[in-house]
Amino acid sequence: MSTTRKLWLGLAALLVASFAVLLWVGSVVHQQAPPLPTAVVTGDGQTLYTKADVEEGRQVWQSIGGQQLGSIWGHGALLAPDWSADWLHRESMAMLELLSRDAGLGPYDSLTAQQQAPLKARVQEELRTNTWDAASNTITVSALRAHAMEAVAAHYMSLFGNDPATHKLREGYAMRENTVAEMEHRREVTAFFWWTSWAAATQRPNEAMSYTQNWPYEPLAGNTPTSTSFLWSVFSILFMIFGIGLLGWHHARQVSHEPLPTVPAHDPLTEFKATPSMKATGKYFWTVLGLFLAQILLGATTAHYQVEGQQAYGFALANYLPYSLTRTWHTELAVLWIATAWLATGLYIAPLISGHEPK
Structure with a gap:
């Protein structure tokens, strides 16, 4: 078999294997995607967000640049933050502050590490427990979390408008004034951001990791790298090194078997x-x-x-x-x-x- 034929067969095998893996991974991602609830409700039946709010919020976010202005689930960012990570951190801190003050302990930042520990455990349990009901397709949140969500939503409503209180932050994020002009659209953006943060921290059914495999990193919510993440990271690096070595070996073998090309006398x-x-x-x-x-x-x-x-x-x-x-x-x-x-x-x-x- 000629060398050229071997190369074509090798390329064909590589393409078949690569696309097979891509199709398999794509089907798994589709099947294990986080649920998009019909509604997000409190224990007493109050509706905080609807499916339409989340979908409209995604479209509004895309209309202002999407991943070019901050990011979702850890892609891009640059100047503005990853919004799912930012919301998750702000919601965690809001709940910690509420718990601390409700217990009569004062501001959370003033507590000792021993006083903070049980509050952190409570918040982590709130964030990681999956309260999605498949039958009704609703997510239920506690009164504590609903208050924290309201506080974080107010921050984003201010940030994406022209509130002087968040002007310095807009400058730091390179966001123009009134990035989202309409108040209702700002509220819908908060729905989308919250859903992405919910999926980032909430554990999958019967698993010890979130829908996004504990990404982005947020220790307050228990989002730390999984052993699977480390395993596949190391495997991908080793696979790349193997591929480079294989190309180097093939080149060295070809050079030893073929005459060097003749340089023309004139260009x-x-x-x-x-x-x-x-x-x-x-x-x-x-x-x-x-x-x-x-x-x-x-x-x-x-x-x-x-x-x-x-x-x-x-x-x-x-x-x-x-x-x-x-x-x-x-x-x-x-x-x-x-x-x-x-x-x-x-x-x-x-x-x-x-x-x-x-x-």
């Missing part, structure tokens, strides 16, 4: 004359240049937001070109100019390689 690229079709690709390269310069400009603007937050040398740039937009298009333009350059180069060198001038 063929210095002796050709551009044909009409090659000259016609100029418009593509000018487009590449324009896209590349635009990407540089948006990249510099995105980086500058880390310095001034909402402004550029005193000008309120975030009102016209918000951070989430500059970051999004800084990434997208790279895809566009690379693809255009690839296409243009292929069209340019085709006559040179083939010796045929297309019409």
